[in-house]
Amino acid sequence: MRSRASFLFIGAIVGVLGAAALFFLGLVPGIGVVFGGIFGGCFALLTRFRATTPGAGLLWGLSFSFLLWLAGPAGILPKFMSNTSMGMLDMARAHFAELVGYLLLFGAPLGLLLGAFSAKKAAAHANARPFSLSRALVAGGLAGIVGGWAFGQWMEKAHFFPLIAGLVGSASPSVGKSLHFLFAVIIGATFGLLFQRDVRGYGSSAGWGLAYGIFWWFLGPLTLKSLLQAQKPDWSLAHGQELFGSLIGHIVYGLIVGIIYAALDKLWVGFFIDSDPINRQPEGPGSRTLLSLGRGMAAGLVGGLVFWPQIVAVDGLPWIARLAGGTSPTLGLMGHVGTLTLFPIWLGASFTWTTAAAAGALSSLLGHLLYGAVTACVFLLLERRHQDWMRLDPRYAVRLARLQRPLGTAAPALWFFALGLGVLMPILLS
């Protein structure tokens, strides 16, 4: 482990440089450079034991800079500067460019560098499997292709491919599509490189993918696209609103990359590592999967029933029923409870990723959050009930201990970044 002073030094330096870049772009005043150094140092001290890999550092950096934006330009600062109320939506919208700047020029480099600097990057926790470069690149790249295909459905509909082709001076949709898949593979591979150590299952991997997808929206269409065309990046709210469909696309891409990566990673580990009889577990993966599916279905049913009143209140059932080819609210409820997770696929036939559609679906977002929270709590209860019993058997106790989320991962940062921005962005942009 490197010394506290060296972390402080690097954090302060990177913070100063990031703030200087923000100052150069006119997003912070001159004094902000000093504050950049202070915040960078604070961040380094706070996450010295957490930003142990570039991936973990990236997430900590992004969430820290998002929080700084919330506390600063979007939240408390205006109250002192202009005596307005704290956290006004208009004020937050007016400082959208700062959000992009904070994330890309302050949080991301700070976290990535500190994570790379950390001497603990070999393994964040004792039970982690050894990092495999080939696994990260192959699984990530393949996951990127699948995610890119899903994202590409919207891009094709929104005639986005010619815009992508513009990066190499072309207007051909085929060129744009090729470039799109190239980027999708690269982003997928980097996902594997950054988060392989943190992926513990489909759920956690989907979370990392979601956060990484949001990050790439800020970095890709909002920033790199302009830079590659030798233009100044447009970080205005209006431009963000224009690219709202792309944000949803990046989120969908990130989720799919996360899930497919987890599947491929598990397949890889199962084929090359777990299939070795020496590494055999008491239960086969098939039994574990079936048990999890059963409990997940029970938990999802409870979550769906809790979500039901909200759906009824916003008159969503007939809308859901239309997906199943009917109009009955009862059918909608059945479809909703049973196939909530299939909605994105069902909606794929006529998806409209616009700010207006997002505004209409905001209430549904809250309902989904409620559904997710209740489902997770019920699932946890079922798991614990089962685990208490299983713990009496030392073979299972060891396995259960291995399943516990180890301390020291970037999961808290992920929760904050993904949840916070996942809810805030639709409100902000719609």
Place this chain on the structure above:
Amino acid sequence: MFLRRGFPGLVCGLFGGTLLVGGFGNLSLGLAVGAILGIAYTFALPHPIGRDGAAADRAMTAAAFGLPMWGAINVILLPLFAGQTPQWTAEGMRTLFPALVGWLLFGFALGLLATGAVHLVERLFGATPVAPARKIPEVKTHVVILGGGFAGVTAAINLEKEFRADPTVAFTLVSETNALLFTPMLAEVAASSLEPTHISTPLRSSVRRTSVVRSQVSGIDLANRRVHLSDREETLPYDHLVLALGAVSRVPPGDGIAEHALEFKTLADAICIRNHVIDAFDRADAERDEAKRRALLTFVVAGGGFSGAELVGGLNDFARGMLADYPNLPAEELRIILVHSRDRILPELSASLADYALERMRARGVTFELNARLSVARSGGVTLKRKEPEPAEFEIATETLVWTAGAVPNPLLQELAIERDKRGAVVVEDTLCVKGNAGVWALGDCAVVPDAKTGKPCPPTAQFAIREARTLAGNIRAAINGEPLKPFHFDSLGTLCVVGHHTACAEIKGFKFSGFFAWFLWRTLYLSKLPGLERKVRVLADWTIELFFPRDIVQTIDLHPPPKESTA
């Protein structure tokens, strides 16, 4: 406790609560909510609080938790308390944006400050007293289950379910074998339709917290409550003893039957029969003497009950299918004979189904010797005595005799000073408790279990053993807790018997089925009953492979190994 946890929580909550004031639109309410959450949060912090990087974890976690708090309190609960509809429309949520920002910042501030404040207070005033770690209670009750068959294993599984995480009760399962044999599919192993291990589930994988002891029970000391094992000095103490020792084949002594007959009870028996049939075909192929060849190709099965009928049906399919690999053997020389002492086979089924089974098997090439008993067995042949239509004694030249005509309860039970019936099965009450022996229970093939409603003894089948095991597990728990015991009652679901390719008989709740549908029902039901997902998949794979490829005729046991040469 309040000084070290509550006070820092109160202060941090009040401080952080200032961020909530805007969202609530009320100073007192914001501070009060902040204070309550602050105190609750610090009390929920673990002991000890200090570890590297914990502040960052808690700050971000609490910040993320602010989002559902905003959704639950500001969007839903506060409007509801105010008599309004929840603010979950897009416009409503935009209006509540300041509260969202407030909650996120409040969470971060609370997580960061509370960790620091508690850490500081504990450094100043010493660590928060921690309640002594909960001691794992000692085992108070030992339940020992004897027998690794359906009854024993199901009893162990149900006892685990009854007592779940209760560490004061320990279970031990004593079994001579290390796997639970799924006997309904045993005939398919003998007929080379299924791989032997695919119908056996390892005991250690079947149970979770039960200790499995692979040994033979040499004695039971009912007075001192101890079980003696044949291969070790130490004995197993018990508070509750479950007798699930099952039954063994009843081969009549004398007349050479015990010496020359193959049994059909265990997996080893089934493997042996299969290898014996293949061996007989190989020997017959090389045999030039027609009489000897006919004897080699004659397979006699004694006993027309379920196991005998299923075995003979399976063997017939297997043997007739093998002829394709032995072109020198004429089909007319192959004889599969079922010997049964009554006028109809399958007494467990109704007459019409039994007749159907007989006709179908006869049409497929099985020969039946009804009303006949096996009187003598010797190398190269058997003698049968027929009672009807007229008494007669005749011989059948055969090299293969399989005995399936009966089973008796485990002979170990004879040594116990408990009540038994004429077969030697333990007489139990309808609660499955052995009469006059509190804490001793019996079930399955080794017990006479009276049905609580009819008073009649339950049949010794796996179907009943499984249900008896459930009642027994519940009654052992009730006995330990001093609760009343439940009597056993179960209405049989029905019986199924497969007698050949795509041919079976089924009698379910009075409804009779036969033919392909019954065969499909048999396979579906028994596959679902086969313990363990892995075994189900393996058996399904075997059945699927059989659709495309012939049954395997690889001999896995050399029945005539060459004598070892002396090295002296």
